[in-house]
Amino acid sequence: xxxxxxxxxxxxxxxxxxxxxxxxxxxxxxxxxxxxxxxxxxxxxxxxxxxxxxxxxxxxxxxxxxxxxxxxxxxxxxxxxxxxxxxxxxxxxxxxxxxxxxxxxxxxxxxxxxxxxxxxxxxxxxxxxxxxxxxxxxxxxxxxxxxxxxxxxxxxxxxxxxxxxxxxxxxxxxxxxxxxxxxxxxxxxxxxxxxxxxxxxxxxxxxx
Numbered sequence: 001x002x003x004x005x006x007x008x009x010x011x012x013x014x015x016x017x018x019x020x021x022x023x024x025x026x027x028x029x030x031x032x033x034x035x036x037x038x039x040x041x042x043x044x045x046x047x048x049x050x051x052x053x054x055x056x057x058x059x060x061x062x063x064x065x066x067x068x069x070x071x072x073x074x075x076x077x078x079x080x081x082x083x084x085x086x087x088x089x090x091x092x093x094x095x096x097x098x099x100x101x102x103x104x105x106x107x108x109x110x111x112x113x114x115x116x117x118x119x120x121x122x123x124x125x126x127x128x129x130x131x132x133x134x135x136x137x138x139x140x141x142x143x144x145x146x147x148x149x150x151x152x153x154x155x156x157x158x159x160x161x162x163x164x165x166x167x168x169x170x171x172x173x174x175x176x177x178x179x180x181x182x183x184x185x186x187x188x189x190x191x192x193x194x195x196x197x198x199x200x201x202x203x204x205x206x207x208x
Contacts, residue, residue, distance in 0.1 A: 022206035025080040027173045027186075029198040031102060033072040034190065072100040078198070081206065082171045086111050089174045102194070108174045115174055133159055135180055144185040145200050152180060162186035162199075173198055 077095040081088045087110040107123075109116040114127035135152035142149050142162055149162035161175055163182040171183035186199040 020084060021168065022081070022083040023167075023171055024202075024204050024206045025082060025171060025173075025200060026202035027078045027080065027198045028201045029074075029076045029078055029196060031074045031076075031100060031194050031196040033100060034193055034195045072098070074098040074100040074102055076104070078173060080171065080173055082168075083206075084168070084170055087170050087172055089172075100194075110170075110172045110174055113176050113178065115176060132176060132178065135159075135161060135178060142186075145203060147183075147185060149185055150182075152177075158190045160188040167203075171203075173200075 075095070075097040077092045079090045079092060081090075089108040089110060091104045091106060093104075093106075105117055107118045109118075109123040116123045116125070116127050118124070133154040133156065135154055138151045138153050138160075140151040142151060144162055144164070147164040147166045149164045152161050152163060154160070159175075161177060161180075161184050163177065163180055163184055165182040167183035167185075169177075169182055171185075173184060173187065175184050175187050177184055187197070189196045
């Protein structure tokens with residue numbers, strides 16, 4: 001009986017220490033132009049340089065071919081300072097690369113599975129109002145930075161997240177995950193015009 005109690009105490013202490021750790025993380029975001037059929041047709045329909053439909057069609061075809069050969073993309077780093085109290089995500093504008101120019105937040109705050117935007121006085125007290133996504137495991141597993149991650153797909157198929165239970169759940173690059181337990185080490189978000197992928201590329205304990 002005393003041995004069981006001792007093991008339980010050690011487990012509680014271990015979980016408490018685990019949850020009190022702070023982490024400094026870096027994620028690499030890659031956003032590319034989504035060349036879906038909808039976007040391609042939209043590009044073709046928007047061209048109105050000549051009344052000659054044959055010329056319009058050729059211009060549209062050449063534009064699509066150029067985008068397929070040299071797709072528009074943007075790479076940017078985001079830094080994450082994660083703790084049990086609050087997680088701050090900072091987008092490093094100076095690391096931007098690529099020909100796709102997209103505006104992003106300067107920083108975000110993640111707490112209680114809500115995302116708060118930055119403001120002139122710090123962070124807004126009202127979270128970003130976006131529909132919540134429901135995620136279901138795909139049954140696939142991936143390794144990111146030596147951590148085994150489970151892949152989850154949203155029910156509307158517009159988002160994927162890769163989550164590990166080997167790290168605390170407050171490690172998060174700014175993605176609401178519902179009741180899924182663990183740290184989000186990667187994600188993919190699709191819209192009608194862009195696809196954004198982000199993966200953890202550095203992690204270390206923060207002793208400050």
